[in-house]
Amino acid sequence: GESVGLHLPTLSVQEGDNSIINCAYSNSASDYFIWYKQESGKGPQFIIDIRSNMDKRQGQRVTVLLNKTVKHLSLQIAATQPGDSAVYFCAEKERGYSTLTFGKGTMLLVSP
């Protein structure tokens, strides 16, 4: 699920499968990370966040993994459902700054 040029990467899965969406970040000073979900015609919605003092955080059906060594963030969705179809964005915030920097997004398509 890495961004390649101007094309939005797409991940297609079957209902019930587990999904993994990846995000690379470049700012080693970032200490807070968020995953957002954006459905068609809607604004981004918060899914889960993680601070740099953690490497894993779990929510309901979602898990975020943070690998600071390689500056990599992933979102795992268990038992993916058609309602999970959306564009997923990672966002990072640098220590001492108030604003988020967003990645380009990955489109998740879930077929029944």
Place this chain on the structure above:
Amino acid sequence: ETGVTQTPRHLVMGMTNKKSLKCEQHLGHNAMYWYKQSAKKPLELMFVYNFKEQTENNSVPSRFSPECPNSSHLFLHLHTLQPEDSALYLCASSQEDSQNTEAFFGQGTRLTVV
């Protein structure tokens, strides 16, 4: 449903028109943001207001003019726009003095400049 409300949801305007986008947040947050979302591009931060003071202006053309009359309301005044300004304009808010600083977004205004 979201605590951030944007109006209008859709707007079509000519290049000589003047219009305004409105955002209202009901979350008691102290920071508000305007983002631009174009096709095939990441979300672009345009303006940040923290405690009603503008703290960031990311090289946005002067044809976009923000206004923040209080901590709950944010406007984006538009004039003499270009077709390339057509995009989804998203407002967001956050609480900047808290441990969790995730931004909450509105539904956006889909702007088309003709």
